[in-house]
Amino acid sequence: GPIQGNAVHPYIRRKQGREPVTYAHPLLEPILKDTLGVILYQEQIIEIAMRVAGMTPSGADMFRRAMTRHLNHVEMSSLEGDFIAGCLSNDVPREVADMLFAAVQGFAVYGFCRSHAAAFARTAYETAWLKLNHAVEFGCGLLNNQPMGFYHPSVLVEDLKRHGVVVLPVDVNRSDVRCLPEAMGAAAENGQSPAGPSLLSGSLPQPADLRPRYVNSETLTTLPVKKTHAMRIGFNYVRDLGEDGRNAIVAERTRGGAYTSFDNFLDRLRGGPIGPHAVRNLVMVGAFDELGRPRRELLWGWQERWHGHGLRRGIQSQAELKLKAVAPSLPELDDFDINQLEYRISDLSTGYHLIHFCRERLEELGALQSNELPNIPNGRRVRVAGLVITRQAPSTAKKIRFFTLEDEFGQVNVTIKPDVYDRYRQVANRQPILVIDGVMQRQDGVWSVLASHIEALQGVPRPKQRSHDYR
Structure with a gap:
């Protein structure tokens, strides 16, 4: 609206004192005084139609409504004729009347009323305050309410890193259903948890693992690194897991304690709502890394003993084939492999940027x-x-x-x-x-x-x- 009405740049220049405040006609001054002589709000269109073009209040509102619709050439010409005629009857020069109609026409389709603009301004201020003072909680809120807004989740995560937030990957024993703050360092030792409600099922977050591969050391931050809490990516960022699967993992962990191995995870969740793609994705995104066995080794054993089936069928582990040979060593994943797997499975990277x-x-x-x-x-x-x-x-x-x-x-x-x-x-x-x-x-x-x-x-x-x- 204001862009099409050629209002943005004049308003900024006048606000900064680089351009004098002027009015195309004296009748416009009481209408546009608080917006420095430019049209910014829908209410100003109604006032211009009434005070400058001489319309009645109801006629001015009908004019505003008509301008917000896609009109054909005949309908637009009729509106323009009535507006120009009204302006001329109030001794407004023709060139000023033409300029006003062009500004109103460009503005009306996308223009906001004052209350709408105020609501946006308040939202912008509040979110900026949250990002500055509670960046971890703010980031969790954004990621947990996708899809929304302008940017992809991976872009949001990279911005959070640049603002000092440590982002931790999915972990079968530390992630929750959704992304949550996780205490680290001294905060973890003191049992501090983030203010407000938690989804951690009554237990405080465990200390974050800040080994070098989890620290976003390459990124130049604009704010100090957050030292009390990191953001732990939740199971909602594991493709194919589903809400039932996420809840089942957390509920079983709450009931029986931390998972001690990949096999322990499979045994305890046998018959649960977790399909083969979800199991594979949990392994390949690194959810079992802290249990000590490489991802490719876990997948190899799962395929050999479970034939790659999910857990819904409740199939028992198959008898292992006894061979007089040593299992082949599988290559470790490098940083690029880990990056690509996170992008593919979680649509973001907790480590290096691509x-x-x-x-x-x-x-x-x-x-x-x-x-x-x-x-x-x-x-x-x-x-x-x-x-x-x-x-x-x-x-x-x-x-x-x-x-x-x-x-x-x-x-x-x-x-x-x-x-x-x-x-x-x-x-x-x-x-x-x-x-x-x-x-x-x-x-x-x-x-x-x-x-x-x-x-x-x-x-x-x-x-x-x-x-x-x-x-």
Whole structure:
């Protein structure tokens, strides 16, 4: 609404004192005084229709309602004629009347009333406060209420890491049905638990395991690392497990204590609502890592003795074939394997960002890290790269595209004009990791890259994560 009505930039400039507050006609001053001479709210459309175009209160509201609908050319011409005629009768010059109608027409379809805008402002303030003061609990709330909002869960997790939150992977003895704060360090020793209700079935969280592979040490945080609680990913982020399966794991653990081995887990949950895909995913996402046996070894034994069946059938373990041979050693999973398994099973990574594994190649190509870009002056040519997390094509942007790339250090906003987009459409839309050449654009403390060349990053595995595309 305000964008189409050309109100956003004038309002910001006037709010910052960089542009004088002016009114196209004296009749507009009492209506637009508190919004610095620009139309921001639907109520102002009604007031303009009444005080400037001379409509009755009911006629002004009907005018507002009509403007919010998709009208044909004849209907819009009729509305415009009535509005212009009313303005002229109040000695408003024709050029001012035309300007007002164009502003109202662009604004009305998406404009908010004051109460709606106030509600959004309060929500924005409260969530910003929560993120600053209770980042772990805030992150759990976001992840536990997906799908919602603009960003994919993996993007939310990466942002939480950059803001000092330690994110811990799924664990069969520590995860709950949903994501929850978990006490660590001194807080765990003192028995502290997060304020408010807990899903931990009456027991306090166990101390978080902060071995190096669980600490997001590569990420430059904008806030100190949270030292009392980490965020433990819940069973709701294990694909194919289902609500009944999640509840069964937690209920049995509450009843009989911690699971002591993979076989103990299988025996205790035999006949439960956990299918073969869920068992496999629990193993491959690392839910049994703390029990001491490698993931591939667990899967091999499960396939040999259970034939890969789930637990619903209650099938007993099969007799092992006795051979006079040593079982083959299976290769350990490396960091990239673990990263890909988490993305595939949980749609997020508690460890390295995917671009971490591409960094050496990106350095060879001369691509800058996202945290280097804020210091680049306006107009300088740059090369950036990252995982595409959003693709936007607003109907009001005259075919200009807006992409957001993410690396292990932050995000990069990229603007793509129609001619550039047409040249690189196939690559831009289909490739998950892009390398983009362009020019740095800076204004009012905000920066982005205006793209001139787009290519896919070659020589790295194709990631499983998908962007959110808005067209």
